[in-house]
Amino acid sequence: VNQNEHTPTGTIREFVALSVRSINFVMNAFAWIIALALLALALYLLYRWGTANYDYFEQRRVPYVLPFSAYGRMLTGRLHPVDAAGEGYRVFPEERFSGFFVFRQPGYLIHDPELIKQITIKDFDHFVDHSFNISPELDPFLGRSLFFES
Known part of the structure; x- marks a missing residue:
């Protein structure tokens, strides 16, 4: 049997393998986006907490x-x-x-x-x-x- 021939089973396997790799790539990318968004949110909240009192003297002139x-x-x-x-x-x-x-x-x-x-x-x-x-x-x-x- 020639391995270069495309059998219906071979193309389905290739399609499934490609689909699984694509889904894994998308899920990994989504996980990174979520992780970066959570990191950005944590840094923003830390900044807001750290600077919350910085209007103290401005309010009192x-x-x-x-x-x-x-x-x-x-x-x-x-x-x-x-x-x-x-x-x-x-x-x-x-x-x-x-x-x-x-x-x-x-x-x-x-x-x-x-x-x-x-x-x-x-x-x-x-x-x-x-x-x-x-x-x-x-x-x-x-x-x-x-x-x-x-």
Whole structure:
């Protein structure tokens, strides 16, 4: 029997094999499209979650340092984190205070010495929720500081 001859059975087998390969290709392509769409959705939701608070200072009409500029330069090593925290002094030298972000958390940078005095002396009892708690057993100096005590 000559194998080059096309028998009805041979063409059906070839057709079925080609159809199965085509269906597998389409299913694999569809799976990749779904996977990429889910990845894009996850990245979008992560971005929205990460930037949800970034209108905090805008709503309060407080000048603030854009979070991406400082953190982008910190990640590339062009800006030290201490310099990033104090960037409001450089960007807004005439303001009494400005805003900044530590990831998603907004914070205030006080520029005016009189405002610092008012906050640390007169209004200090209104600021009971400090950002950091340092144990006096671990660090006797900072653990007893007014700014870090529990």
